Amino acid sequence: MSVLPSALRPGAPTDERLRAQLDAASRCWTYWRLDQLARLCREVRRVDGELPGHAVAVARRTALATYHASGPLHDVLATVDAPLLSPGEAWADRVLADLPDLGAGWPELVRHALTATSARPSARWERQARSLLDQVGPAGYRDTVTGWLALVGRPRTFPLDRGEYDPDIAHAYDPYNATALRGLVWLLALAVDGPADAATARTLGGLVETSLRKVAGIGPRNPKVANAAVWALDRLDGDDALAQLARLATRVTYKGTLKELTAALDRRAEALGLSRAEVEELAVPTYGLTEVGRRVERLGDAEAELTVTAGSVSLTWRTAAGRVVKSPPAAVRRDRPEELRELKAAVKDVEKMLAAQAERLDRQVLGRRSWPYATWRARYLDHPLVGTLGRRLIWLVDGQPCGFADGALRTLDGDPVTATGGAAVTLWHPIGRDVAEVLAWRAWLERHGVVQPFKQAHREVYLLTAAEERTRVYSNRFAAHVLRQHQFHALAAVRGWRNRLRLMVDDDYPPATRELPEWGLRAEFWVEGAGDDYGVDTSESGAYLRVVTDQVRFYPVHAPENLAHAGGGGYEQWVRGGAGPVAPLPLDQVPPLVLSEVMRDVDLFVGVASVGNDPTWSDGGPTGRYREYWHSYGFGELSATAETRRDLLARLVPRLAVADRCEVDGRFLRVRGDLRDYKIHLGSGNILMSPNDQYLCIVPKQAVEAGPTGVFLPFEGDRMLGVILSKALLLARDTQITDPTITSQIRR
Amino acid sequence: MVMVRFVDETTSGARDEAWHLEIFEERLPLRELIRRRVFQEVAEHNARQPEVFRGLVQPGGTERTLNGYRMRERRRVDADEQFARAVEAFTRNGFVVLVDDRQVEELDVEVDLRVGTEVCFLKLVPLVGG
Numbered sequence: 090m091s092v093l094p095s096a097l098r099p100g101a102p103t104d105e106r107l108r109a110q111l112d113a114a115s116r117c118w119t120y121w122r123l124d125q126l127a128r129l130c131r132e133v134r135r136v137d138g139e140l141p142g143h144a145v146a147v148a149r150r151t152a153l154a155t156y157h158a159s160g161p162l163h164d165v166l167a168t169v170d171a172p173l174l175s176p177g178e179a180w181a182d183r184v185l186a187d188l189p190d191l192g193a194g195w196p197e198l199v200r201h202a203l204t205a206t207s208a209r210p211s212a213r214w215e216r217q218a219r220s221l222l223d224q225v226g227p228a229g230y231r232d233t234v235t236g237w238l239a240l241v242g243r244p245r246t247f248p249l250d251r252g253e254y255d256p257d258i259a260h261a262y263d264p265y266n267a268t269a270l271r272g273l274v275w276l277l278a279l280a281v282d283g284p285a286d287a288a289t290a291r292t293l294g295g296l297v298e299t300s301l302r303k304v305a306g307i308g309p310r311n312p313k314v315a316n317a318a319v320w321a322l323d324r325l326d327g328d329d330a331l332a333q334l335a336r337l338a339t340r341v342t343y344k345g346t347l348k349e350l351t352a353a354l355d356r357r358a359e360a361l362g363l364s365r366a367e368v369e370e371l372a373v374p375t376y377g378l379t380e381v382g383r384r385v386e387r388l389g390d391a392e393a394e395l396t397v398t399a400g401s402v403s404l405t406w407r408t409a410a411g412r413v414v415k416s417p418p419a420a421v422r423r424d425r426p427e428e429l430r431e432l433k434a435a436v437k438d439v440e441k442m443l444a445a446q447a448e449r450l451d452r453q454v455l456g457r458r459s460w461p462y463a464t465w466r467a468r469y470l471d472h473p474l475v476g477t478l479g480r481r482l483i484w485l486v487d488g489q490p491c492g493f494a495d496g497a498l499r500t501l502d503g504d505p506v507t508a509t510g511g512a513a514v515t516l517w518h519p520i521g522r523d524v525a526e527v528l529a530w531r532a533w534l535e536r537h538g539v540v541q542p543f544k545q546a547h548r549e550v551y552l553l554t555a556a557e558e559r560t561r562v563y564s565n566r567f568a569a570h571v572l573r574q575h576q577f578h579a580l581a582a583v584r585g586w587r588n589r590l591r592l593m594v595d596d597d598y599p600p601a602t603r604e605l606p607e608w609g610l611r612a613e614f615w616v617e618g619a620g621d622d623y624g625v626d627t628s629e630s631g632a633y634l635r636v637v638t639d640q641v642r643f644y645p646v647h648a649p650e651n652l653a654h655a656g657g658g659g660y661e662q663w664v665r666g667g668a669g670p671v672a673p674l675p676l677d678q679v680p681p682l683v684l685s686e687v688m689r690d691v692d693l694f695v696g697v698a699s700v701g702n703d704p705t706w707s708d709g710g711p712t713g714r715y716r717e718y719w720h721s722y723g724f725g726e727l728s729a730t731a732e733t734r735r736d737l738l739a740r741l742v743p744r745l746a747v748a749d750r751c752e753v754d755g756r757f758l759r760v761r762g763d764l765r766d767y768k769i770h771l772g773s774g775n776i777l778m779s780p781n782d783q784y785l786c787i788v789p790k791q792a793v794e795a796g797p798t799g800v801f802l803p804f805e806g807d808r809m810l811g812v813i814l815s816k817a818l819l820l821a822r823d824t825q826i827t828d829p830t831i832t833s834q835i836r837r
Numbered sequence: 838m839v840m841v842r843f844v845d846e847t848t849s850g851a852r853d854e855a856w857h858l859e860i861f862e863e864r865l866p867l868r869e870l871i872r873r874r875v876f877q878e879v880a881e882h883n884a885r886q887p888e889v890f891r892g893l894v895q896p897g898g899t900e901r902t903l904n905g906y907r908m909r910e911r912r913r914v915d916a917d918e919q920f921a922r923a924v925e926a927f928t929r930n931g932f933v934v935l936v937d938d939r940q941v942e943e944l945d946v947e948v949d950l951r952v953g954t955e956v957c958f959l960k961l962v963p964l965v966g967g
Contacts, residue, residue, distance in 0.1 A: 415910065741959075744935050744938045744939065744940060745933065745935075745940045746933075746939075746940035746941075746942045747940075748940075787964050787965070788964065788965060789962050789963065789964060789965075811960070811961060811962045812962050812964075814959075814961060814962075815930065815961040815962040815963070815964055816964060818930055818933065818961065819930065819964055828964075828965060830965060831964075831965070
């Protein structure tokens, strides 16, 4: 029972009570008693002569959300023209604060922006926009509005009460303002004449990412605004805009916007008469880097050096006196703030672009690309930015494997490689190379201290197994796992798979699919929702928390889509018009490289998203249903990696002081302690204790000194092996363990 | 005087480059052996002061990277402090030492050094109960 504000208590003056009621309504996202809200607005305006901005905001949000196109609330809003934008969002507040000083033409511009209700501007809208822009001056418009756009996506300045079923409104875009935002973005594209400058392109690129960030209960925050920014980037000319489009194409996973991005890039490619992949290659700006990974700027007497090493970007300064310092000298900060800001922004740009390019190169693995030597040198080896990645990869020049070391392309033996301009260059991949060569390259990388931008020499290889030869058209290698759906869904999108989040509803879903147009193929990973207990097996919004995995298959790229009902029941091809179903491709006809890469993705999904990874699930999750799966995952047959681990352990264990207490036995390393005996599983590192095979939970300490989150550590070796060894040493001396979180389990 | 080989073994089965140290004594406590190793690598680091410290244990104010510990700024590393850290790490199973393929468990155990003796350091993972 909340205490009523004094103004709401019976006996308070009517006017005050009305104001307080309207205030309370203003703190809602939408206020569903429309007629009451309309009445409150009318009354308060009658008394005060105007309406508070936040009341207008809630009325506008509500009017936009209702199905009615007219009614008392709409009538009230038709007579309201201030505030121009709804207050409560950082960027809109700034607009409202700036408008009085900006002078004539500006309010009309914002009003015009509010009419941006279509998906694309009409010719008439553009004509009006241009004449309004001419009034305020395009350059001034650009500077002002990029400042406003930078504030979009900040948390609300006027917090609202979140109702029980409301989405996370603190991070939502106000729908009324979102329309203005779209209009302002369109206007920005029209205000820039000629090639876009870096700042404008950067602002628009940032806006796309901000607007697609996911929020609980909403999903991507505002695809409408994101698409407007993509439209603007597409409309703008120049390399910076193109670079943003290419960067976003590797980052965005939201389907609608990704389609716009793809279309924009395809259009550019067509206009230039190039392939899409080539446009993306050419779209990488140098950001002022003059040689591979280095840019030097003179700011007055000081000198700034931007260097790119192994994927990180740093800025160092040299003062007039020649001293090297980490932070910009005071003179620079005082006299050249503009240049300094630009330089710092460039560092951020380079970092983002590096990540996007590493991602793009990783995708080239299946891209079937081959470059003429001269072109490849320019775009991949000697390009100031991409070169920092290209020089850390292994390439095949005319079939000769080589890497970059000591300033030149060299073979494994260190002989320089020369080639004619037309020689074909492709990306090296361990599949189909002999094992000795792969190991030699790994050693080579280690010797030269090269950290690869993505796993290349250490890339896992998946070959067709005997079981798959028997099943012929599908693989059961990753079947019957239980995965956390949301994690799986996110991972799949990042690896370029198409997947739909499965809800517990009466609907059909396609499998997770990766299109491989270069190969004329499509890979499918069949999954189904797990469980049928709404609220236990689903999230609040009805999405399955877990999915069960099944086969991996390959189809010709244009085969009809397979569909399965949300609750399971198997996949079936949806065939139209009397055509027959299209059979899946026999696995032995899938190119080994494709098979290996697709299986690698699926292994990643299972390895990361499986509930078997979660030590807290040893009780089997909800009502213990998954206990058996969890156990078989944690204690079942060994994978190929675990097999090699066993061999290494057999070599290491006899040399340890506890050798007489340990033995490798099948899937386990058995350890004899003084209190109990232990079995450590060689695949998962999970431990079972005698006498009753009770699970013992010991996990690696998340130390403060945890390394960077890089997933691929070429020289780290096998972390799980380290974990198993450490556990064995600990448990062999179980009487000496002092950690109460462990002893309480052992001495129970 | 004998030459002793030092090796760092990783759990991938890969072994880093071995390096050699001249030792005059024929018997040394393990503690002293660790100290000599640490002092040697710190001296080499301080001579060049690279950005990355490659050594047995992590110095303060650094972050772990693939092939060593990245320093926030190029600086000298304190050998005594590193040695103290190494002893501390040894006592909580941060690493184990194998002398000629036999694990030595106590810091005060005297180790026999002959020509071609190999001292191998194997790093482990810190654990807690869950």
